Amino acid sequence: MTTLDTVNTNSESLSARAYRILLDRLIMLDIQPGEPIMEKQLAEEMGVGRTPLREALKRLEADHLVVTYPRRGTFASQVDVTELAHVSEIRQALEPLAARRAAEVKGGEMRAQLLEVLDELKSLDPDQSQRDLLSYDLSVHRLIYSVTHNEHLSETLIRLDNIATRIWAALSDRLPSLHEHIVEHTTLLEQIIAGEAEAAEQTASEHVKNFYTMVREAL
Template structure:
């Protein structure tokens, strides 16, 4: 267990509970804490170099997110990520991301739009260089700016609760299908265009289609069948 997570750096400024939550969430997403493995509160506290209380708080949040489960006589274990479950949560995320885009189209400031434009320019460069790590960071920033512009904290928190599943899907999509990078770039460009046009209906439709397409790319959703003519 101690080798699965790294201790905190002294320069980190978030609360211990928040830091523990993010570190454990990332370890689960990246697979260093594998599905089905048992989690020891004491061992985690020792590995992170903190007391048990913030670890307990982090595990409670992870259980609310569905990333860990507590079972009789087995204790706390990392949840299994079946495709059916990921597909359900992916559809929920697609709907919420679409709503966020619609609200952002109505509420974004010029500064917000300028920031998104800068992110998209970075995406162009990262796509040309096939820099998957930079693309993952820029993709996260794009969605964070858009969601923050909604001013709706309930929506932002709801999407934050799906963050780990979101990260897992993005990592699979970006890492396993580099040929789809140009397509993802075009989708972000089209979403930005709809936001600049202040068109909530188009922004929602394009964002939702983008999220669902990414889920298809990483194998969470099956590709839609073409209807016979």
């Protein structure tokens, strides 16, 4: 490996690290909508250079989680609840597809992980913090997406799920228990593990529809 390759690899690694940290903070609203992204402070805090941080911010801007204004800087994007209709429309088409693909291989090499998560769901503590429940919901969705081995499908769904989760975090004081929403995945995981593709497809569709309906009723 050349020196340039080494530099690029290290840069990508640091950029990915900065991206993961900032993604979590933006989704969970640790960085509030409209809040400025303090590049120097964040770079020092995360132990990365300005270049990897800016690479991470470019990815986050593509994810619609930050916005950059010339001569003003970069800010956390506003939470636009009206955006949920468009997000849900696409998720309504793609979430069932991901569930079907996951069920067709009965979880594939991730079957053991799905079984483990299924056991956890059945005893999930409803008194966990909202943040912990949100993080758990994200991890369940991402696990299902990864089973599909379709990078384009997975990346699209992750980006949309991030936006939906951020909206949930912003409206958490007006919405029903997140615990009940997460436990809905129990049936879906059982169907995926059993290889019930059509049933998993239908359950995933209903799950997305229920979330959208719940948010609309809260508003």
